[in-house]
Amino acid sequence: MFKVENLNKVYPNGTHALKDVTFDVQAGEFLVVIGLSGSGKSTMLRCLNRLHEPTTGRILFEGEDVTHVKGKTLRNVRSRIGMIFQHFNLIPRRTVLTNVLSGTLARTGVINSILGIYNEEDKKKAMDYIRIVGLEGKENVRADNLSGGQQQRVAIARALMQNPKVLLCDEPVASLDPATSHSVMQYLKKVNEELGVTIICNLHFLSLVRQYASRVIALKGGKLIYEGKPLDIDENWFKTIYGEEAVEVTID
Amino acid sequence: MDMSTTNENTTPDFLQDKGLTFKKVRANFWALFIDVFMWSYTILVSWKIIYEKIILGLRFPEFSWNQPLIALGAGAVVAIALHMTKLSIGRACMGLMKRDENKPIFREPFMAFGLVIIILTFIAGLFLSQVSIREFLSASGLIGAKRIFTALFNPNFNIIADATFAAVETIYMAFIATAFSLPFAFILAFFAARNLMSGSPLTMTIYSLVRFVLNVSRSIEPLVWAIIFSVWVGIGPFAGMLALMLHSVSSLSKLYSEQIENISEGPIEAMTATGAHPVQVIWYGVVPQIVLPYLSYTIYRWDINVRMATVIGLVGGGGIGTMLMQYQGLAKWNEVGLLVIVIAVIVWVMDYLSSQIREAIK
């Protein structure tokens, strides 16, 4: 699915956020990325769909080198990669339905999308996904009037509208309470298992990692320092990844 | 080289931290600058106004450019002499003065000096604006005032049709000025928004240029623009409209661009990530965040423009202001009285409506 080779990212201010990161992502995986705050998780995710420009290195997506593609090709690549954000990033003052339909922008013409004209198939699909994420009846509610968990589910439906091959999730549950976190993670798991969408997800809680991940990679100071099964993260690895003083907190 | 080498002997402990040294030098510079300015001002005002005008009673004291220079020189000497004492306002302002936090601030010597400056300014101001209780209460003055007020309170309702028509002209003029300024302001705002333009040196140059032009055109009063345009296109509503339009473009661009600078990046990022075209990103990620504030600013601007159009009318910009000017020139105070009432009603209605609408769309 993804093949990342010697990826480096240096921000204009000189921060070297990613150092020679190399890894593969297989189709159908639920890959979780862990690491301390500032270790480069968000940067890495945003390099994959080129919201950030990689400085050096290569990114292959479905066999195609996407490291430097531009314009229409880049938009086409992005349209095949869904993204979920910590703060949901829904369009304020717009309805749930409009938000979900905005996932189809890449294949809706510019003029049509400005006039709000979507094809019938997409509209039907949007209603289906709204039902699947459990928000039936809320289609015409303003998205910013929903609770955090509901907003994140709208964001999932929006990403699914892209017919994505892979979903990038940047701390999707970091601003939600434990119960809601689990419900959102369950939806991601369902998307992964039932729709076969590959998931790459940044997470902070190891208990969630053990429960949902099929494979884990860990970043520390921009370097990839661990790659393996979630259950293989023992006390020693934990201390290496999070530092000597760290104590594990659980979420249940 | 850099700051740290020049300060090596004075502040060795800050050598490691160049940024801090630079900040300290800058603060000291401003402190001294403020002190010199305060003392020069005090000397100049006491000399030219308090001493020559008030004490000597000279009507037109001689002025030459040497005088402010002398004041500046003397001010600099005094400021430097007293810079390290507790009288230094500059050091107090820049937070360089070590003071006892428990002592009330108004008992500090620099506060007394500040008070002296304010009193001096007040006295000079009274004198320069020729405040005179005698003229305010003189017999002939009071009779004149009484005549005008009686006339004003007996408005002549015969001209109400003309007055209403003129008022409608003013409102339309303000509306057209607002409407014409909209597209210009809408486009300029994107170029004047720092977050959109900070990408490259080229866009940053455009940003600074646009900001500069907007600031200059905004700082010139519409009244002045009206005079300029009345020479250009002839006296009348069109000149007034152009003046209002120009001012509205610069004000609205500024307000719009501030709104753009305040939008949250989240939706933009999300739309970009779906693979949307840049136009779609703006339409879905930016526009929903700005339309309502834009609408509210625009309505407010129309409201302001109606008021300004009245004032511009006074210099021949047409509408009710021009009418007011004509009757005032003929000393027809009853008619003026009616016009004042009409203007007050319009301003009040516009103000009320625009605040109601703005409240409703919040």
Ligand SMILES: Nc1ncnc2c1ncn2[C@@H]1O[C@H](COP(=O)(O)OP(=O)(O)OP(=O)(O)O)[C@@H](O)[C@H]1O
């Ligand atoms: N736009 C930027 N410009 C400059 N430096 C940045 C930028 N974004 C992130 N950084 C820096 O890059 C490093 C990695 O940041 P990143 O956001 O990827 O970390 P993270 O692992 O996602 O952290 P968190 O868990 O807090 O989200 C940090 O040192 C951060 O300060």
Ligand SMILES: [Mg+2]
């Ligand atoms: Mg992050």
